[in-house]
Amino acid sequence: MIAQLTLGERRAGLIILVAIALVGLAMAIAGGNGPFGVHGALVLVGAIAGTFWLLGHYLDAPPRAERLREYYDDPSKVGVALAMIWAVAGMGFGVWVAALLAWPEFTLDQEWASFGRIRPIHTTGVIFGFGGNALIATSFYVMQRTCRTRLPDQLGAWFVLLGYNLFCVLATTGYAMGVTQSKEYAEPEWYVDLWLLVVWVTYFIVYLRTLAHRREPHIYVANWYYLAFVLVVAMLHIVNGLAVPVSFGTDKSYPLFSGVQDALTEWWYGHNAVAFFLTSGFLGMMYYFLPVRAGRPIYSYRLSIISFWGITFMYMWVGSHHLHYTALPQWVQTLGMTFSIILLVPSWGSAANALLTLNGAWHKVRDDATLRFMMVAAVFYGLTTFEGSFLAIRSVNSLSHYTDWTVGHVHAGALGWVAMISFGSVYAMVPWIWKRRAMYSPALVEVHFWLALAGTLIYVIAMWNSGIIQGLMWRTYNESGTLAYSFVDSLVAMRPYYIARTVGGLCFFAGAVLGCLNIYLTATRAPASSAGDSAVTADPRPPVGAMQPAE
Amino acid sequence: MFRLHDWLEQRSIALALGIIAAASVGGMVEIAPLFTIHQTVEDAPDMRLYTPLELAGRNIYIREGCYACHSQMIRTLRDEVERYGPYSLAVESKYDHPMLWGSKRTGPDLARVGGKYSDDWHVAHLTDPRAVVPQSVMPAYRFLAAKALPTERLPDHLRAQRAVGVPYSEEMIANAKADAFGQAAPDSSQAEGAKARYGADTTISSFDGEPGRLTEMDALVAYLQVLGRLTRVPYASSIAGPP
Numbered sequence: 054m055i056a057q058l059t060l061g062e063r064r065a066g067l068i069i070l071v072a073i074a075l076v077g078l079a080m081a082i083a084g085g086n087g088p089f090g091v092h093g094a095l096v097l098v099g100a101i102a103g104t105f106w107l108l109g110h111y112l113d114a115p116p117r118a119e120r121l122r123e124y125y126d127d128p129s130k131v132g133v134a135l136a137m138i139w140a141v142a143g144m145g146f147g148v149w150v151a152a153l154l155a156w157p158e159f160t161l162d163q164e165w166a167s168f169g170r171i172r173p174i175h176t177t178g179v180i181f182g183f184g185g186n187a188l189i190a191t192s193f194y195v196m197q198r199t200c201r202t203r204l205p206d207q208l209g210a211w212f213v214l215l216g217y218n219l220f221c222v223l224a225t226t227g228y229a230m231g232v233t234q235s236k237e238y239a240e241p242e243w244y245v246d247l248w249l250l251v252v253w254v255t256y257f258i259v260y261l262r263t264l265a266h267r268r269e270p271h272i273y274v275a276n277w278y279y280l281a282f283v284l285v286v287a288m289l290h291i292v293n294g295l296a297v298p299v300s301f302g303t304d305k306s307y308p309l310f311s312g313v314q315d316a317l318t319e320w321w322y323g324h325n326a327v328a329f330f331l332t333s334g335f336l337g338m339m340y341y342f343l344p345v346r347a348g349r350p351i352y353s354y355r356l357s358i359i360s361f362w363g364i365t366f367m368y369m370w371v372g373s374h375h376l377h378y379t380a381l382p383q384w385v386q387t388l389g390m391t392f393s394i395i396l397l398v399p400s401w402g403s404a405a406n407a408l409l410t411l412n413g414a415w416h417k418v419r420d421d422a423t424l425r426f427m428m429v430a431a432v433f434y435g436l437t438t439f440e441g442s443f444l445a446i447r448s449v450n451s452l453s454h455y456t457d458w459t460v461g462h463v464h465a466g467a468l469g470w471v472a473m474i475s476f477g478s479v480y481a482m483v484p485w486i487w488k489r490r491a492m493y494s495p496a497l498v499e500v501h502f503w504l505a506l507a508g509t510l511i512y513v514i515a516m517w518n519s520g521i522i523q524g525l526m527w528r529t530y531n532e533s534g535t536l537a538y539s540f541v542d543s544l545v546a547m548r549p550y551y552i553a554r555t556v557g558g559l560c561f562f563a564g565a566v567l568g569c570l571n572i573y574l575t576a577t578r579a580p581a582s583s584a585g586d587s588a589v590t591a592d593p594r595p596p597v598g599a600m601q602p603a604e
Numbered sequence: 605m606f607r608l609h610d611w612l613e614q615r616s617i618a619l620a621l622g623i624i625a626a627a628s629v630g631g632m633v634e635i636a637p638l639f640t641i642h643q644t645v646e647d648a649p650d651m652r653l654y655t656p657l658e659l660a661g662r663n664i665y666i667r668e669g670c671y672a673c674h675s676q677m678i679r680t681l682r683d684e685v686e687r688y689g690p691y692s693l694a695v696e697s698k699y700d701h702p703m704l705w706g707s708k709r710t711g712p713d714l715a716r717v718g719g720k721y722s723d724d725w726h727v728a729h730l731t732d733p734r735a736v737v738p739q740s741v742m743p744a745y746r747f748l749a750a751k752a753l754p755t756e757r758l759p760d761h762l763r764a765q766r767a768v769g770v771p772y773s774e775e776m777i778a779n780a781k782a783d784a785f786g787q788a789a790p791d792s793s794q795a796e797g798a799k800a801r802y803g804a805d806t807t808i809s810s811f812d813g814e815p816g817r818l819t820e821m822d823a824l825v826a827y828l829q830v831l832g833r834l835t836r837v838p839y840a841s842s843i844a845g846p847p
């Protein structure tokens with residue numbers, strides 16, 4: 054890894070690590086034995102370990118000049134490994150969280166293991182840990198191929214990848230210690246937020262510099278989506294993260310906005326975390342890996358333009374559909390609902406574009422579990438966005454809001470779309486970056502596919518049932534005109550579904566574990582391929598007509 | 605249009621600016637007008653601030669992630685009003701940095717739970733929910749009663765709250781520690797001070813049953829008991845009368 058860095062980059066890396074160590078030291082001193090101090094110590098130890106490691110290789114021979122003729126895939130390799138580790142950890146916590154609602158004493162009597170603390174560990178672990186690493190790893194891969202150029206330098210990508218993982222570790226260990234802002238998907242406290250900002254700006258710069266060196270006049274569709282993901286997430290993160298810390302030395306801060314304003318800002322953020330993190334970024338993945346794996350050009354270039362701008366413009370209006378019938382002024386609710394419904398058009402545009410791309414390659418979908426992962430992901434994307442538009446209708450939302458129906462909807466998207474497109478893309482990319490002929494075991498990919506599909510269906514169907522029953526029980530009146538069920542009655546009715554959900558989650562989790570194993574074996578044992586795709590001068594991967602400019 | 609796009613997709617900076625422009629409109633149109641406070645948030649002249657003890661309790665509520673299972677937002681729907689009380693008004697969370705409206709009701713809404721149960725009930729319930737409600741899936745929070753509440757930094761907390769717009773006075777900041785102690789020690793001299801600064805309706809009680817010792821349990825129960833009771837305005841305008 055370090056052998057690939059130039060001497061100047063090794064020096065810069067050292068300076069960065071020492072600077073981080075100093076910040077860690079300052080935090081450890083100011084924070085004492087509170088969570089802030091613990092995080093300081095963690096940063097300090099991590100940075101010192103990194104420093105020693107770098108020093109150990111500091112005098113290795115400098116990289117050869119020929120490297121510049123090859124794509125730089127080392128960060129993508131480590132990124133894939135990290136994504137899979139976070140997948141197993143995050144989904145493991147998901148199963149635990151699910152089990153807690155059926156067996157509430159399963160906290161082992163530990164403070165840090167109660168439902169309220171590990172639920173965000175699950176959400177952050179899967180969204181940012183698994184999803185984020187998968188996005189970073191694939192984006193580095195895709196930007197190089199579609200721009201036909203190597204990453205502009207070796208250091209930037211490492212800073213982004215490792216810095217981002219430091220963010221994930223600080224966030225999740227923070228929740229275990231009770232450090233949280235309580236804003237969904239934006240739980241990390243002020244200092245963790247600031248660190249993410251530094252990492253994210255660097256990510257954007259790496260992206261822009263790669264684009265600047267491109268040897269393709271046109272920027273390929275996948276990159277528009279990745280760019281929207283990077284840019285808009287930065288916007289959301291800054292506005293929603295505005296807060297005043299109690300002091301340097303405490304983790305605690307108070308958000309700048311309160312009440313209604315805070316609620317709308319939070320859901321403007323929250324829904325667009327879904328839109329730009331969990332949708333745009335993964336659409337970028339889909340627009341590259343699906344056509345390449347299928348060996349077909351994207352069905353319609355114009356459709357992808359319309360869908361892209363539709364999604365980028367309209368998503369930002371819909372956050373208020375999380376606040377129907379609340380104290381938010383009604384005109385904002387109505388606007389959110391209206392845009393949520395129109396949003397179906399560009400969403401289905403993307404899903405249709407993906408599925409129509411497969412025309413002429415359906416026999417491959419039948420035989421190739423990797424491509425099937427991507428196909429099923431596109432189907433779930435279509436289904437979930439339809440359900441989303443439906444749930445945004447005020448009268449439907451009056452039933453579904455606050456119930457498990459929302460959780461079912463989230464996981465139709467999270468498992469069916471986000472996780473499936475990631476697994477498909479990773480299975481496609483792994484043999485390419487490790488220069489293997491194929492995955493070590495295609496049979497294991499097949500098993501993973503069926504486990505994932507079964508897990509998703511069990512999970513989602515269980516939550517549809519429990520959510521709708523819950524919603525109906527809460528609003529049912531008996532003949533004398535009083536509420537028919539107590540809250541506890543509804544709680545008792547949920548239990549079988551919570552157990553079913555845990556089982557579905559276990560299937561999905563088991564699939565991810567198999568995936569890890571298979572990737573490890575591919576990297577270490579699978580036979581090497583003769584023709585690598587790593588040379589910059591070789592054809593970029595998505596060429597089959599996919600790169601043609603707009604007519 | 606497609607010709608324009610042909611131009612755009614050959615320029616990375618223009619593309620980036622285009623994305624920022626397209627994505628900015630929605631937020632500006634919807635969020636910015638909400639800051640014209642008078643049309644968004646009702647007036648509630650009797651609205652009081654959280655006492656330092658309640659604020660500390662609120663922070664424990666946040667730390668433990670109670671909001672992951674409990675909403676604090678009663679919607680304008682008949683069954684909700686009958687189950688939980690008058691629907692929530694915007695003004696009730698005007699001092700809530702952050703708001704805790706929540707999005708999932710694994711447990712019941714808590715917006716009006718203040719005064720619904722005794723302090724003892726809350727202590728027993730938080731210590732072992734299943735001893736009180738056998739079917740409950742709520743986690744047990746046994747450690748709260750054992751943990752002393754740190755009060756050293758309470759003035760800093762109030763000051764930070766003031767920085768984001770909550771009108772704590774200098775006097776409140778200076779007396780934050782004493783007020784926290786006094787609210788949980790009914791017969792102490794500090795109790796009077798807390799009442800004087802935060803209003804006659806302030807609950808003074810030895811929440812966890814041990815007046816001399818301030819614990820996290822005291823703080824959390826004090827917070828739960830004030831939920832829905834910072835102002836009376838919602839009761840004036842609604843179907844249901846005050847509790």
Ligand code: HEM
Pocket residue numbers: 144145147148150151152172175176179180184237459460463464467468471472554555557558559561562672707708710
């Ligand atoms: C092994 C698979 C998984 C299991 C067992 C699982 C389980 C759970 C559980 C039990 C909850 C809490 C629901 C509640 O409060 O009632 C939850 C929430 C959530 N999970 Fe998962 N999960 C899994 C995978 C994923 C993945 C892969 C993602 C995203 C990529 C994801 C994203 C979320 C989100 C966003 C929430 C919050 C939902 C909301 O607030 O409405 N989960 N999950």
